Each structure stands twice: as C-alpha cells, then as structure tokens.
Amino acid sequence: xxxxxxxxxxxxxxxxxxxxxxxxxxxxxxxxxxxxxxxxxxxxxxxxxxxxxxxxxxxxxxxxxxxxxxxxxxxxxxxxxxxxxxxxxxxxxxxxxxxxxxxxxxxxxxxxxxxxx
Numbered sequence: 448x449x450x451x452x453x454x455x456x457x458x459x460x461x462x463x464x465x466x467x468x469x470x471x472x473x474x475x476x477x478x479x480x481x482x483x484x485x486x487x488x489x490x491x492x493x494x495x496x497x498x499x500x501x502x503x504x505x506x507x508x509x510x511x512x513x514x515x516x517x518x519x520x521x522x523x524x525x526x527x528x529x530x531x532x533x534x535x536x537x538x539x540x541x542x543x544x545x546x547x548x549x550x551x552x553x554x555x556x557x558x559x560x561x562x563x564x
Contacts, residue, residue: 497556499540504528504562507542507554528562 452460499505506527532549533541538556543549 497559498538499531499534499556499559499561501531501534503531504564505531505540505542505559506562507551508558508560510558525560528564 504527506525507529509522509524509526529542529544529551531540532543533553535541535553539553540556540559541549541553542551
C-alpha cells in the first residue's frame with residue numbers, strides 16, 4: 448500500500464490512520480452510550496416494581512422444576528392465596544397459607560402478584 452513512498456511519508460500516513468481510528472472508536476463509544484441510555488429509559492418505562500407488605504394476600508406463580516408441564520392442560524398458572532408473614536431484604540418474602548402453615552420456602556417477589564379478594 449505504501450511501497451512506493453518514502454519512509455517518513457509512510458510513517459505520517461500510518462499515524463493519520465491511527466488517529467482516524469481513535470476518532471471512530473470514540474464515535475462508536477458515544478453511540479453505544481446513547482443506545483444504552485435509550486434502552487434503559489424504555490425498560491424503566493415498562494417495569495412495575497412489585498412490593499408487598501406483611502399481611503397482604505398474594506398468588507404464587509407455579510414453576511415446573513424440571514421444565515415439563517405436569518397436570519391437566521388448562522391447569523391454573525397461579526396458586527394461592529397466601530399471606531405474607533415476613534418481608535426480607537432484597538425482595539424476598541416468607542409466605543403462609545390461610546391456616547398459618549408455612550408450605551413453601553421464602554420466594555422472590557417477581558413470582559408473586561397481589562390477590563384481590
């Protein structure tokens with residue numbers, strides 16, 4: 448590419464190419480940051496944080512452990528209602544059924560939804 452040019456001219460052209468590469472990297476980094484900010488705004492617009500208090504009634508999402516569906520075809524996806532007994536840090540909850548028995552271990556709030564009686 449630079450075969451017929453003197454050495455100092457080759458070096459100057461190579462340095463110019465490297466400077467242009469740095470500018471392209473900077474432009475790509477800026478566009479990436481703008482894209483991330485747009486995606487964050489779009490995500491935050493759609494997210495609804497779920498927080499529950501002690502004593503509230505909630506439903507629990509049924510999650511198959513092995514990834515296979517067990518039971519009838521049209522069985523409900525939610526079970527409950529359960530009562531929130533304790534609220535832990537990090538968004539997990541200890542649930543009891545209506546009789547006060549603890550039948551499931553503490554569960555993350557993303558697997559719960561409010562039960563309206």
